[in-house]
Amino acid sequence: MTQRIPPPTPHIVIVGAGFAGLACAQQLGGSDVAVTLIDRRNYHLFAPLLYQVATAVLSPGEIAEPIRRVLSRHQNITVLLGEVEGVDTNARQVRVDGRAIPYDELVLATGATHSYFGHPEWERFAPGLKTLEDARRIRTQVLMAFERAEMEADPTERERLMTIAVIGGGPTGVEMAGAVAELARLALVKDFRHINPAEARVVLLEAAPRILLAFPEDLAVYAERALKRLGVTIRTGTPVEDISEQGVTLKDGFLPASVKIWGAGVEASPVGRWLGIETDRAGRVRVNPDLSVPGLEHVYVLGDVSLLDGPNGRPLPGLAQVADQQGRYLGQALLARLKGRKAPGPFRYRSRGNLAVVGRNSAVIDFDGTHLRGFPAWVLWGIVHIYLLVGFQNRFLVVMRWLWAYLTSSRGARIIAEEVAEERVEQRDSTG
Known part of the structure; x- marks a missing residue:
């Protein structure tokens, strides 16, 4: 009798543990897919309250939580502390501190930094x-x-x-x-x-x-x-x-x-340069309604680094609630797709104000x-x-x-x- 060999476990790599990346990882937690979450810091930061740390209302530890603690109950998620140096979409690899990490699906949610308008x-x-x-x-x-x-x-x-x-x-x-x-x-x-x-x-x-x-x-x-x-x-x-x-x-x-x-002003992280594609003036990557990158298979971009128009025809704002909803949506969509189920429709942002x-x-x-x-x-x-x-x-x-x-x-x-x-x-x- 021929022994059945189980199919390989899909490997999803998520870069960035902000609102979008963490929400996506949490949706995938406890499933039968392997997830690797990479961030250059070991904590998730609640950025909307940073100004209260800057003005002495709160202490840094009150708006930050270790990523490993947040995801510790999900045995299928591995957290890596490292700096992403680039992406090879042909070989489906992410380069992190000199080593290559293969992926089946790649989620880039690396956020934005300051823009000083050329100064x-x-x-x-x-x-x-x-x-x-x-x-x-x-x-x-x-x-x-x-x-x-x-x-x-x-x-x-x-x-x-x-x-x-x-x-x-x-x-x-x-x-x-x-x-x-x-x-x-x-x-x-x-x-x-x-x-x-x-x-x-x-x-x-x-x-x-x-x-x-x-x-x-x-x-x-x-x-x-x-x-x-x-x-x-x-x-x-x-x-x-x-x-x-x-x-x-x-x-x-x-x-x-x-x-x-x-x-x-803000400027998106260098995702466009990693992928070798054009961006807007703020460095954001234009994405499809399912948050995938046009012309690239198995690559998704979320949060502040993504460019997607809302129902009013204007780009979605760089808000925590947008990133959180995108992460939740993509986590559910990836699970449905990998399990052969019908994927949800295009992403729709529901404003909370x-x-x-x-x-x-x-x-x-x-x-x-x-x-x-x-x-x-x-x-x-x-x-x-x-x-x-x-x-x-x-x-x-x-x-x-x-x-x-x-x-x-x-x-x-x-x-x-x-x-x-x-x-x-x-x-x-x-x-x-």
């Missing part, structure tokens, strides 16, 4: 906010500015030290500007003896005619008023021409500022034409973010931290990282 040298002076390292660096720069101002005798230099410029009036810039203003006016106001942190100047710079261009105008107007109540200065129609250690050069003059925070928090008790939400603002929007924003956080422990810690900060107006994570503080001193000395 990479600006990153030295104006860090963006995409990683925990970015958040820690910004937090340290903000806190160090007040420490240095406390010792500064020259009023002009003290004013520069207490000026924080936030570049970009999208959700990231708006949330950061509001959080920095609250940090100065609520949390730090009693901590110093020679300066008044409430006099710190937070300036939000936007090249477009108004902030929050992706939101309806009435919500943008509300957000602008809320920011002004916090003491934030908003300058629209003001493109940045240069950034230095001393401040920001604008088309209408120079703004002295010790802290510059970049929130004006466009959200941005402006400050304490204040947020704006656009949900399919329904506009919500103020305290109700702020509460709903918090519920949505708690729901999306990975792990019960993280949710509990964040809720407790928020409650404490709300009741006491204090920030418990005001720690200055020594290596960043030393970097700032070196930069100051090098500029005289």
